[in-house]
Amino acid sequence: MAMALPRAPPPRSQLPAEASHPSTAQRSASFPTMPDIIAASRAQGLRLRLQVLGPFFRVRAEGEDGSALGRAEGVVRPWVAGKVLHLDSMRLSRDTLSMDRSIFGLGLFVGAAAVRHGYDQGCRTAQLLAINDSPLFHSKLVRFYTRMGFKVVHEVDGSSMGDLAHMLVWGGRGTRMDADIEQLFLRWGKKFKASSSGNNCTDLKLQLEIGKNNL
Numbered sequence: 128m129a130m131a132l133p134r135a136p137p138p139r140s141q142l143p144a145e146a147s148h149p150s151t152a153q154r155s156a157s158f159p160t161m162p163d164i165i166a167a168s169r170a171q172g173l174r175l176r177l178q179v180l181g182p183f184f185r186v187r188a189e190g191e192d193g194s195a196l197g198r199a200e201g202v203v204r205p206w207v208a209g210k211v212l213h214l215d216s217m218r219l220s221r222d223t224l225s226m227d228r229s230i231f232g233l234g235l236f237v238g239a240a241a242v243r244h245g246y247d248q249g250c251r252t253a254q255l256l257a258i259n260d261s262p263l264f265h266s267k268l269v270r271f272y273t274r275m276g277f278k279v280v281h282e283v284d285g286s287s288m289g290d291l292a293h294m295l296v297w298g299g300r301g302t303r304m305d306a307d308i309e310q311l312f313l314r315w316g317k318k319f320k321a322s323s324s325g326n327n328c329t330d331l332k333l334q335l336e337i338g339k340n341n342l
Contacts, residue, residue, distance in 0.1 A: 158312035159319035161243050167319045168236040175240050182248075186240045188233065197234055199241040203248045212245030212308065214238075214255035238275055239315060246308050253308055256283065259301040269302050276311045277304040 159167075161177075168175050168188075173196065178185045182203045188196040201214040217238060242253055255277065257268040269279070281303040 157316050158246075158309070159239065159243065159316055161240065161247070163319045164236060164239045164243055168233075168240075171233060171236070173233050173236055175236060177240060177244060179244070184241070184244055186237055186244070188237045197237045199237050201241060201245075203245055203250055208252075210245075210248060210250045212242065212248075212250040212253040214241060214253060216258075217241070217255055234271060235275060235315075238272075239319065242306075242308055242311055246312070251308050253277070253306045253311070255304055257302040257304060259284075265301065269304075272304050275306075276314045277306040279303070280305050 165175055172191050174189045174191070176187045176189070178187070184201060184203070186199045188198065190196055197218055199214060199217040201212060201216070203210055204213050205211075245253060255272065257265060257272055259265040273279075279302055283300050283303055
């Protein structure tokens with residue numbers, strides 16, 4: 128008498144996609160929102176202000192005493208593969224880069240607010256140039272952006288004809304770096320979500336709206 132053998136479970140490749148990979152909606156739900164980022168920055172004694180004029184934007188960071196800690200400026204621009212967040216400049220004071228109040232330093236919040244604004248406008252890729260004003264400061268910038276999740280694409284040093292286009296676009300020499308915005312959010316999510324849990328973000332949303340159309 129033949130006995131039926133138990134059926135082996137299907138290989139992973141045959142499992143439904145949702146069983147092994149979260150959906151886009153599930154991933155997006157885990158991303159830090161702008162109120163999350165603002166609330167987390169408040170907890171660090173930092174005030175962020177977003178100003179928007181058409182595709183152009185600026186994020187300003189101030190201490191509780193009103194001192195300027197940094198800013199990010201850029202533009203949301205169309206591209207062949209979709210919109211791109213072009214961070215034209217992201218300038219942090221030297222004191223900001225050396226702060227140890229968070230594992231990334233307070234400059235993370237400036238970048239996160241700029242990236243979240245780009246994502247809300249439909250961008251999925253962020254681009255920047257770690258400007259090379261001085262070898263020491265440039266190396267710190269590259270390390271900082273790498274820790275944020277950006278990857279080196281090209282060294283713009285003026286040694287090739289192709290560098291001329293980069294220098295015209297970015298206004299100087301340095302290290303071109305790109306990042307997938309969703310990967311940045313996955314990297315940052317727990318930090319901002321944990322920092323902002325339980326905070327009332329109503330006044331933070333208003334703070335972001337004040338600067339719109341007023342660059």
